[in-house]
Amino acid sequence: xxxxxxxxxxxxxxxxxxxxxxxxxxxxxxxxxxxxxxxxxxxxxxxxxxxxxxxxxxxxxxxxxxxxxxxxxxxxxxxxxxxxxxxxxxxxxxxxxxxxxxxxxxxxxxxxxxxxxxxxxxxxxxxxxxxxxxxxxxxxxxxxxxxxxxxxxxxxxxxxxxxxxxxxxxxxxxxxxxxxxxxxxxxxxxxxxxxxxxxxxxxxxxxxxxxxxxxxxxxxxxxxxxxxxxxxxxxxxxxxxxxxxxxxxxxxxxxxxxxxxxxxxxxxxxxxxxxxxxxxxxxxxxxxxxxxxxxxxxxxxxxxxxxxxxxxxxxxxxxxxxxxxxxxxxxxxxxxxxxxxxxxxxxxxxxxxxxxxxxxxxxxxxxxxxxxxxxxxxxxxxxxxxxxxxxxxxxxxxxxxxxxxxxxxxxxxxxxxxxxxxxxxxxxxxxxxxxxxxxxxxxxxxxxxxxxxxxxxxxxxxxxxxxxxxxxxxxxxxxxxxxxxxxxxxxxxxxxxxxxxxxxxxxxxxxxxxxxxxxxxxxxxx
Numbered sequence: 001x002x003x004x005x006x007x008x009x010x011x012x013x014x015x016x017x018x019x020x021x022x023x024x025x026x027x028x029x030x031x032x033x034x035x036x037x038x039x040x041x042x043x044x045x046x047x048x049x050x051x052x053x054x055x056x057x058x059x060x061x062x063x064x065x066x067x068x069x070x071x072x073x074x075x076x077x078x079x080x081x082x083x084x085x086x087x088x089x090x091x092x093x094x095x096x097x098x099x100x101x102x103x104x105x106x107x108x109x110x111x112x113x114x115x116x117x118x119x120x121x122x123x124x125x126x127x128x129x130x131x132x133x134x135x136x137x138x139x140x141x142x143x144x145x146x147x148x149x150x151x152x153x154x155x156x157x158x159x160x161x162x163x164x165x166x167x168x169x170x171x172x173x174x175x176x177x178x179x180x181x182x183x184x185x186x187x188x189x190x191x192x193x194x195x196x197x198x199x200x201x202x203x204x205x206x207x208x209x210x211x212x213x214x215x216x217x218x219x220x221x222x223x224x225x226x227x228x229x230x231x232x233x234x235x236x237x238x239x240x241x242x243x244x245x246x247x248x249x250x251x252x253x254x255x256x257x258x259x260x261x262x263x264x265x266x267x268x269x270x271x272x273x274x275x276x277x278x279x280x281x282x283x284x285x286x287x288x289x290x291x292x293x294x295x296x297x298x299x300x301x302x303x304x305x306x307x308x309x310x311x312x313x314x315x316x317x318x319x320x321x322x323x324x325x326x327x328x329x330x331x332x333x334x335x336x337x338x339x340x341x342x343x344x345x346x347x348x349x350x351x352x353x354x355x356x357x358x359x360x361x362x363x364x365x366x367x368x369x370x371x372x373x374x375x376x377x378x379x380x381x382x383x384x385x386x387x388x389x390x391x392x393x394x395x396x397x398x399x400x401x402x403x404x405x406x407x408x409x410x411x412x413x414x415x416x417x418x419x420x421x422x423x424x425x426x427x428x429x430x431x432x433x434x435x436x437x438x439x440x441x442x443x444x445x446x447x448x449x450x451x452x453x454x455x456x457x458x459x460x461x462x463x464x465x466x467x468x469x470x471x472x473x474x475x476x477x478x479x480x481x482x483x484x485x486x487x488x489x490x491x492x493x494x495x496x497x498x499x500x501x502x503x504x505x506x507x508x509x510x511x512x513x514x515x516x517x518x519x520x521x522x523x524x525x526x
C-alpha cells in the first residue's frame with residue numbers, strides 16, 4: 001500500500017494535494033493545504049491489512065508531510081482471512097488476438113466451456129467429493145447435451161452467415177438454424193462438415209457425467225437433385241459418404257434434423273437424425289445448410305405448433321382447457337381421432353343442411369380466416385324444449401369446447417400468461433315463432449370473435465391473440481301443437497379483428513440485424 005497512489009495522475013509531475021505522489025518534493029508538500037487521499041488501503045474485505053496514512057503538519061515551518069504505515073482491522077464478522085490467489089485482487093488486461101496467437105487463443109477459448117483458473121488450482125479428478133457421491137446427474141433445461149468427446153453440435157452462424165461448429169445443442173431448447181459452408185468438388189471428401197459421419201459418429205451421454213451412451217440412429221434420408229427435387233430413400237441403414245461421380249460431388253449434407261426422446265427424469269433414451277443429401281458441381285463455391293433439433297418426452301405425443309412465435313395465417317388456433325386440480329392449463333386440446341384439431345372447431349355445413357344429420361361434422365378454426373356455417377333445424381310439436389336446448393348447444397359448441405386459447409402459435413401449456421381465457425356472452429332475440437301454448441328458449445347461433453394484435457418490431461411483426469369472445473344467441477318460440485312443424489336456421493361463425501395500434505406519425509423503424517447468437521454466447525453468465 002505504500003506504493004499505491006490513486007491521485008497520482010500526472011506523469012513525472014507533482015499532483016496538487018496528492019500526499020502519496022512520489023514526484024512531489026518537500027518544497028511541494030510545504031505548499032499543500034490538505035491531503036486529497038488521507039488513507040490508502042488494499043481490499044477492504046480483508047480481515048487485517050496494512051494501511052498507509054498521510055497527513056500534513058501545518059505547525060511545522062515550513063509545513064511537512066507525515067507518513068505512517070499502520071495495521072488496520074476490519075470490524076466486520078464476514079471478512080477474508082487469507083488471499084491465496086493474488087491475481088483475483090486486480091484486473092488483468094486480456095490478451096489481444098493477433099495473427100500470431102489467434103490459433104492458440106482459439107484452442108483455449110473456442111470450445112463451449114473453458115477454465116480461466118491457473119493450473120495450480122486443478123484438482124485431482126480421481127478424488128471424488130463425498131457430497132457428490134450420491135448425487136444423481138440429469139439434464140436440465142438449456143444444459144448442453146454431452147457426447148463422448150464434447151457436445152452435440154448444432155452448427156449456426158455467429159457474426160456472419162458462415163457456419164460455426166462450436167454451437168452446442170441445449171437440452172429441451174428447440175432450435176432451427178441456417179448457415180453457409182465453403183465447399184469444392186475437389187475437396188468434398190475431406191470436408192468433415194458435409195459428411196453424414198460428422199453428425200452421428202459421436203454417442204450422446206444419457207445423463208451428464210455418465211458412462212451410459214445413446215447411439216444416434218439415422219431416421220430418414222432424402223436425396224435432393226441439382227434442380228431441387230427431393231426423393232425419400234427406402235433404406236436408412238446405409239451410410240452415404242461424399243464422393244466424386246461424373247464431375248459432381250454427391251451425398252453432400254444439406255440439412256440435418258435431430259429428434260431427441262427423453263424421460264421426465266431428464267434422461268435421454270433415444271436420438272435420431274434425418275438427413276437431406278444433395279450434389280454440387282464444379283461451379284459451386286458454397287452451400288447453405290439447415291439444422292434443426294426437437295425434443296419429445298417418452299410416452300407422449302408431440303403437439304403441433306401454429307407459428308413460432310406468432311400465429312401463421314391459415315394454421316389452426318391452439319386451444320386448451322383447465323383440468324380439475326391444476327392451477328393452469330396443462331392440457332392442450334388436440335383430439336386423439338383423425339382430426340387432431342377437433343376440440344376447437346365450429347359447425348361444418350353439409351349438403352343436406354339438416355342440423356340433426358350434421359352432428360359431429362366440425363371444421364377447425366384457422367387463424368385469420370373468417371368463416372360462417374349453418375344448418376336448418378326442423379321442429380315438431382313432439383320435441384321437448386329442454387332436450388332440444390341441450391342438443392343445439394352440443395351442436396354449436398361441440399363435445400368439448402375449450403376454456404383457453406394460446407396467445408402465440410408456440411405457447412407451451414406450462415406458460416400460464418400465454419393463455420387467454422374465452423369470455424362467454426349470452427344474448428336473446430325477441431322473436432316469437434308461434435302463438436300456441438308455452439314458450440321455449442333455444443340457442444340459434446354461436447359467434448366467436450378473436451381479437452389479435454401485431455406484436456414485436458415493425459420489421460417482423462408477430463400475430464398475438466389478446467381476446468376471445470364467444471356469444472351464444474337464444475330465441476324464444478312457442479311450443480307447437482301436435483302435427484305442426486317449423487324450420488329454424490342455426491348459424492355458427494368466427495371472425496378475426498386486428499386491434500393493432502397504428503404507428504405514430506413520423507415514426508421510423510430502427511434498423512435490425514438479422515443475426516443469431518450462438519447458444520453459449522453468454523456462457524457462463526446468465
